[in-house]
Amino acid sequence: MPAAFRLRTSADGKHYFNLTAENNEIVLTSEMYASRQAAHKGIESVRTNAVVKEHYERRAAADGKPYFVLKAANREIIGTSEMYASEAARENGIEAVRRVAPTAPVAEA
Numbered sequence: 001m002p003a004a005f006r007l008r009t010s011a012d013g014k015h016y017f018n019l020t021a022e023n024n025e026i027v028l029t030s031e032m033y034a035s036r037q038a039a040h041k042g043i044e045s046v047r048t049n050a051v052v053k054e055h056y057e058r059r060a061a062a063d064g065k066p067y068f069v070l071k072a073a074n075r076e077i078i079g080t081s082e083m084y085a086s087e088a089a090r091e092n093g094i095e096a097v098r099r100v101a102p103t104a105p106v107a108e109a
Helices: 036-049 087-100
Strands: 004-009 015-020 026-029 056-060 066-071 077-080 106-108
Touching (some): 066 087
Antiparallel strands (some): 066 077
């Protein structure tokens, strides 16, 4: 299955997207947006910023599990990863986002 931005609507009517890699695993989840149009702008921001290594911030959750956030040029978070079992797995996740985000199509749900 090809990588894709999968646009979704939450139970309360907000919009968000997941970026999936070629293996259909979610590698990045967006914030909640008030409109579909705003979510599409978020996707374009991810496409633009995903290739910039300095826009990834490596973090650890309270339980110590590694994850990352992708930030826009204005330093606002535009996507958050899943929790990973290791730092190496986190690095693989970052590389997946860098590889697939620029050209991944949008799948409307």
